[in-house]
Amino acid sequence: MKFIYIKAICLSLLCLSSCQLAEDLDDIKPLYTLDAEIAIVDESTAELALAGVYAGFRQSNNGSGNPEIYLIPGLMSGMLVNHFVFNNGPEGRSYVANNPLSDATSANIGAYTRMYDLINRTNWFIEKTSELSESEFSSPDRKTTMIAEAKAIRATANFLLLRLWGQFYDSSSKYGIVLRKEPARSAEALPRSSVQETYDAIIEDLDAAIASAPDLRAKYFINKTYAKGLKAKVMLYQGDYTAAANLAKDIMDNSGSNFALEPNYGDIFLDHTTPDLFSSSEVLFAPKGEPGAILGIGNFTGFWASINPTFSAEASKSTTIDGQTIVHDGTRLSSTIYNSGFFGYDTFKYNTRSPGQLYEMVYLLRMAEIYLIYAEADARASNSVTSEALKALNDIRIRAGATSTGGDGFETYPASISLSQFLEAVRVEKQIELAVETGEEWFDLVRYHFIDGFDVTTVKPSATISDKYILPIDAVSIQAGGGVVEQNPSY
Structure with a gap:
């Protein structure tokens, strides 16, 4: 039977x-x-x-x-x-x-x-x-x-x-x-x-x-844009960089207001008290947890896997380009990571196990990652840092509060950035932007090792x-x- x-x-x-x-x-x-x-x-x-x-x-x-x-x-x-x-x-x-x-x-x-x-x-x-x-x-x-x-x-x-x-x-x-x-x-x-x-x-x-x-039923259901985005990601993993860049660019340019970067980074995650969490334009596809069930990824961060206390230091690390010291993050990590005491360092990206915090999602793919897929794929396809690839990376940083004054600090990356510096900047940006979501930072380390000879032991x-x-x-x-x-x- x-x-x-x-x-x-x-x-x-x-x-x-x-x-x-x-x-x-x-x-x-x-x-x-x-x-x-x-x-x-x-x-x-x-x-x-x-x-x-x-x-x-x-x-x-x-x-x-x-x-x-x-x-x-x-x-x-x-x-x-x-x-x-x-x-x-x-x-x-x-x-x-x-x-x-x-x-x-x-x-x-x-x-x-x-x-x-x-x-x-x-x-x-x-x-x-x-x-x-x-x-x-x-x-x-x-x-x-x-x-x-x-x-x-x-x-x-x-x-x-x-x-x-x-x-x-x-x-x-x-x-x-x-x-x-x-x-x-x-x-x-x-x-x-x-x-x-x-x-x-x-x-x-x-x-x-x-x-x-379907074009869109709800963000917790499959839609065409997610299928395109996942295909772009798969092509990036497979090494078909031109195809990955073309698909990602199509999503960035032609998906309409339902699929676009949220103006404020924190708005993607921080309200777990209403179903509005499921309506973010940032999300391509994110399965939702059962409201009030206390079952899901947010019930595991903290006690099953706590955030490494040293990870917040990634925000203050920097890259020097033509004498300009550019730090990796502004407030993304400090605004989403907190010390919960006995349960270790946790994240506000998911259900915090607090009264009224009923709603959560697993962010399988969102628009910021599409921008970063495009940035890496376009640079690898052309073997250069194109203006379009640089803009895609900087768009994510600007949304997170980066300025373009040309000084030190949390700044956009300049046009003088080398290809190797740019690819590393994309990897670091994904690590910070997508922290504690689906483990993408590990797969980037592995990919970079086999593509570029990156020494994973410098990170782990x-x-x-x-x-x-x-x-x-x-x-x-x-x-x-x-x-x-x-x-x-x-x-």
């Missing part, structure tokens, strides 16, 4: 969890289930099923892998530290030491299986919704847009998997991820695809979303083994598949 779960607490229709792959699917009969053959029969049940797909982004309990999937990279980069009480076991310490455990993990296996659960949900949804007649839908294109949303979610999950468990920095590598495009109907394990095959699958799904996803001294820039697949997952899935090197 083929099952799709209905989670009674939120009335969301869910799909069979990939963490049960060690059992015969015919023997699994969980509570609150519907046979997949009858679960999606018309538009209303398809919408319910799609809500269940989106629910896969939400954290349900410690060790579920969400939000740990966004916080583990921060431990690897040194932006975060594991809490001395709540996350001080061998696994947490192994991320900080850049020597991740390959067996008996919680966060690692939770994040890995959570993403495959999300992919399995999308696969069931796509298959069963595709079988419906368009006459079942109130508008002629709703069936197509729903399937496009699901494909973009699948692309997102595959990308998150690739950058943590695959050698994303080498398109010629055989160490991609296991690609699943069909619902899991048995315990059969599939071998890993190559990195190039993984990128191809991600791009194929994103192209479908760019063509057919313990990161000495390049094979361990990505995580191991937990031994339990490999054993459950009969050894079909090959482990990453050096684990």
Whole structure:
């Protein structure tokens, strides 16, 4: 039998969890289930099923892998530290030491299986919704847009998997991820695809979303602009800099008022008391937490992964260009990072666990990152610092309060900046601008290492083994598949 779960607490229709792959699917009969053959029969049940797909982004309990999937990279980069009480076991310490455990993990296996659960949900949804007649839908294109949303979610999950468990920095590598495009109907394990095959699958799904996803339903739903933005990011990771720059520039220039930089940096995050948080023009796509549930990334920052107390010093570090000393930040870090005492240094970007702070999002992609993707990609594509690339970088700094007087301090970068200085400035800018969001600073360190020979140990001294820039697949997952899935090197 083929099952799709209905989670009674939120009335969301869910799909069979990939963490049960060690059992015969015919023997699994969980509570609150519907046979997949009858679960999606018309538009209303398809919408319910799609809500269940989106629910896969939400954290349900410690060790579920969400939000740990966004916080583990921060431990690897040194932006975060594991809490001395709540996350001080061998696994947490192994991320900080850049020597991740390959067996008996919680966060690692939770994040890995959570993403495959999300992919399995999308696969069931796509298959069963595709079988419906368009006459079942109130508008002629709703069936197509729903399937496009699901494909973009699948692309997102595959990308998150690739950058943590695959050698994303080498398109010629055989160490991609296991690609699943069909619902899991048995315990059969599939071998890993190559990195190039993984990128191809991600791009194929994103192209479908760019063509057919909704323009905008709400910022916590997939839309065309997010699909374009994620594709630009994927192309940057893949090294197709011209394509990445062109896509990012298109978003910057042609997305309208619904997708634009917020005038004030703090307005993106700091009001967690109203649903207005979900309406920011800055956001391209950001899954939301359940209001008042105290479940989500904001309930993990501080006690599971505290902000490294030394990270705030990044703001006062500087770059010297033609005798001008330019500091890296103004008030972005000081306005979003605070000492919560026993729970360590925390961030105002998420739910602060205070009364009335009910709303939060996981910022998977926002406009500031699009500007910085463009800046890096354009510079790498042209092998020079173009005026457009420099403007994109400085636009983010100006929004954060930088001035252009030509003196020392928090200033815009001058036209005399060299290419190497510019690329490093973009990396640092992303580290500060996107701090404690999705761990992007770690993946930038890895990319810069393999592209430019950047010495990661200058930022994280313990990161000495390049094979361990990505995580191991937990031994339990490999054993459950009969050894079909090959482990990453050096684990």
